[in-house]
Structures are given as structure tokens and as C-alpha cells.
Amino acid sequence: MAPVDLQSLAEAVVDAARRAGAQEADVLAQSGHSVSIDVRSGVLEQADRDEGRQIGLRVLIGGRQASVSSTDHSPDAIRAMAERAVAMAREAPEDDTVGLAHPDQLARGRDAAGLQIADQGADPLPDRLQDTALRAEAAARDTPGISQVETANAGFSRQFFWLAASNGFSGGYERTTHAVSAVAITGEGLGMERDYAGESRAWAEDLPEPEEIGRLAAERALARAGSRKPPTGAFPILYDRRVAGSLIGHLLSAVNGSAVARGASWLRKDLGQPVLPEGFDLVEDPLRPRYPSSRPFDAEGLPTRSRRIVENGVLQGWTLDLATARKLGMDSTASAARGMASAPSPMTSNVILTPGTATQDDLIADMGRGLIVTSMLGASINGTTGDYSRGAAGFWVENGQIAHPVNECTIAGNLRDMLLTLVAAGDALPWRGTEVPSLLVRGMTVAGA
DSSP, X not given: OOHHHHHHHHHHHHHHHHHHTOSEEEEEEEEEEEEEEEEETTEEEEEEEEEEEEEEEEEEETTEEEEEEESOOSHHHHHHHHHHHHHHHHHXXXXXXXXXXXXXXXXXXXXXXXXXXXXXXXXXXXXXXXXXXXXXXXXXXTSTTEEEEEEEEEEEEEEEEEEEETTSOEEEEEEEEEEEEEEEEESOGGGOEXXXXXXXXXXXXXXXXXXXXXXXXXXXXXXXXXXXXXXOEEEEEEEOTTTHHHHHHHHHHHTBHHXXXXXXXXXXXXTTSBOSOTXXXXXXXXXXXXXXXXXXXXXXXXXXXXXXXXXXXXXXXOBOOHHXXXXXXXXXXXXXXXXXXXXXXXXXXXXXXXXXXBOHHHHHHHHSSEEEEEEEEEEEXXXXXXXXXXXXXXXXXXXXXXXXXXXXXEEEEEHHHHHTTOEEBSOXXXXXXXXXXXXXXXXXXXXXX
């Protein structure tokens, strides 16, 4: 469905909601298509194609709201959806903080001009995607020591979005995603180890060659051969750049307005206080050209902008949509995001942490003895206290050098203490929604052998 058709559809649903009795309404309409190709052992294993459109309607009556979604955009279905949403809203609990933006708050730019988040080239054909996946698989499989390639994938999607609301906002944009990945395995039986590599970009020309992805997956898998449990004790831990973003993600969760407004954030009393070491900035920039989560306006029609969440280590503000901003007596940071059948909630877009000047090897040498974490699984995070525990795997360091790979261990600490001891390398990878370098945490507990 072309953007002009999405606009007409979204605006028609808003009108239907008003006729059904909604005082305010907004609609997110989405259409597009995606193709995903998986190969294994040199042949096609699975091909998926998804195409369709969705409508997400939110209606507001006083301080009550309800959200519904549908894939049927016929006039009768739209009318029934609007009536159902209004009936649900009348039974919903009252919340005086919900409501649309004032017209003066709305973004003037109603498209993504200049952001370059949609590849203007022709969509790749399935045959081309299959060839890309086969090239990634072959590069991994042909690496000495690799016993098999579990899967290799190439995919593409093109999506159109349109947001319309009864406050007069109507705008939309297009987004594309190209992706390639591979999972390689070394060893057999109980000695089997696997690892992966994958990249995605808005533009095909920015994507690495598939052979690079396949070889990297193979190298990572081979490095894991002979893994064993590390010792138990208190050690420095180096979060590799592959996983360091998750550590900053816990900080972002703690400054999210939803958690703060509920009193469920371990940082709820720390506005204006140090949360990172001196010299660290944490910047959100939703307007970075070609980046994965760039967007010209948020899910409530407010103009996005660059802002400092943390400056020189000090927490500057929360991540807020309109409702959480009203709860806290502040202004929205234009951070609203929403699903088709849900109300808006705060979310960051393109976060960058200040890099350091050291290399990862410098930090490994500085560790002396400790753990490098390259992958994690499971999580036990107490959002109120910041207590942290996760399963981990990676490499053990002795005398400032990597000694051997490790697995089946748990790392634990408290996020407040961990974040205040960070030392950053200068190796952050570009094109990520969270651009974070390798991070050394001075002291945590490792539970291993």
C-alpha cells in the first residue's frame, strides 16, 4: 500500500473514531513486505515472505483510553473497530495524564526527508538473497575447523508508516532493512561450540560482504573450542562490544519515564547525580542519517531531537512520552513509541556512549586476571534495587592475556556500582541503535567451577 493510500486510510479511521464517540483519537497505519531466506548445506532450507497492512487505533474519552488493531481495512471493519475501541475506553480506568499533544507541540516536518532510512534502489529478488546467504554459508563452512554451518540467512524488508490524529497531525515515512547472518559450529557432541555473526543496514551498499559475515561467524566459533568453567570469585569483567550495549540498556531502562513514574527504577532519586564516571556522555540522536532507529517524529507526532541523557557522568533527565511527562511534571522528550494495539510508551532511538582512547587489548592487559564476556543468556535484574545477575560465556584472562574460552558461568553485581567503575575502549561498532564500545567493570562476582 503506497504512502498516500496509508494516509487516506489512517485519516479515515480517525474520522470513524470521532463519529463513534471518541473525544480524541490517533491511528498508526503500517504496510509493507519482507522476505527471509535460510540456507543450509548449500541448498535452500526455508523461504518466508510476509506482506500486509495493519491499523492501530487509540481512542480517548476524558481520561480513559483503549487501543485496538485490525488487518481488515474495509469500511464496515473500520466502523466496527472504532465502535469497539470506544466501548472499551468507556470501561477503562481513568488516568488524567493521557491525551494527545497540543497542536503547538507537533512536528512541522511530516516525513523522513534527509534521514535516508529507506533504500531507493530496487528490492532484492529472492534469488539474490539466496545467493547472499549461500556466500555467507560457504565462507563459514570453508574455514578449517568448522564442522557445520547451522544456518545462514539473508533478508530484506520495506515498510511504510503513517500516523494521523484528531489534533491535526498527519505524517509518515518509509523504512528499509537489509540483513545477513550466519551461525557456525565447531567440534562434535559434548565438545560442540557455536557462535554467530550478523549485520543489518538501511541501505544495501552499507552492508558488509556476506563472506565477511561467514568468516567472522567461523572465527568466533573456533575461538570457543575447549570452553570450560572459570573459577569462582571477585574479578574485573570486560564486556566485549558485542554485549556492552546490554549494560547501557539497563541504564536506559532505569531512566525510562514509565519505570520512574511507577517508582520502580533504581535511579528514581538520582536526577542530577553521577551515574557514570566523569567524562562519560550518553547521547540520544534520533536524527542520524541511515541509522536503524532514526525517526523524524515520535509516536505522538512530536519532533525528535538530539539530547544528552548523561553529561560528564551526571544524569540529565528521563526518557518521556506525553503521559509520563505529565505524571512527573515535565515536558516530553519526544520519545513515544507504540505498537499497533498498545498506547504509547517511552523508548530511545540511536544512543551513543562516549568512547575511550584505549584498545580492547589495553583493557585486557589492565585486567590482569578476570573474565571477558562475549555472550549472555538469561537475566535476573531487580529494577528497583539494580541488583544484577546473568549467565555468561567468553574468555578467561591470566596475566593480562587471554588464556582460554569459558562457558557456564554467572556474573553478578549491582548496576549502580558497576556503572560508576566503567572504563571504555575506543572500539564501538557503527550502525547500531546502541553504539557502545567494550566496557571494563572493575569488580563483579563470577560463579564458575
